[in-house]
Amino acid sequence: MHKQEELVKVLKKQGFDATQSSVSRDLRELGVAKAGDRYIIPAQEDMAPANPFSAVARFVLEMRTAGPSLTVLRTMTGSAQSVTVAIDKAAWPEVVGTISGDDTIFIATEDVHDQRKLTDRLRAVFNV
Numbered sequence: 001m002h003k004q005e006e007l008v009k010v011l012k013k014q015g016f017d018a019t020q021s022s023v024s025r026d027l028r029e030l031g032v033a034k035a036g037d038r039y040i041i042p043a044q045e046d047m048a049p050a051n052p053f054s055a056v057a058r059f060v061l062e063m064r065t066a067g068p069s070l071t072v073l074r075t076m077t078g079s080a081q082s083v084t085v086a087i088d089k090a091a092w093p094e095v096v097g098t099i100s101g102d103d104t105i106f107i108a109t110e111d112v113h114d115q116r117k118l119t120d121r122l123r124a125v126f127n128v
Helices: 006-011 020-029 078-092 111-124
Strands: 033-035 038-040 060-065 071-074 095-102 104-111
Touching: 006 020, 006 071, 006 104, 033 078, 060 104, 060 111, 071 078, 078 095
Parallel strands: none
Antiparallel strands: 033 038, 060 071, 071 104, 095 104
């Protein structure tokens, strides 16, 4: 299946009460990542990974800073939201907020000190 709407239809036929938003939330909680028009389901042994970023680490292509408090990540097309969810779940104290598009993530920090802390973490997690 390539669309969540298709999955919702199948679940409803099976008697489950599902909406696109509930399916989206459930997929995130299960660690299912989206890359382009495909979903990547973690292997059973990856369900509780030591590194919570392991399912999405390969999607990050580049990191750049833009001023003293904005960090920009470039990802594979269609995977920015999955990477952003992982960053948000990490709840790093230096991150003020995130915004993601299709292949770009903006991460805001309070100042240059927090930005340096963030870029060190991102380099370690994503090898960028």
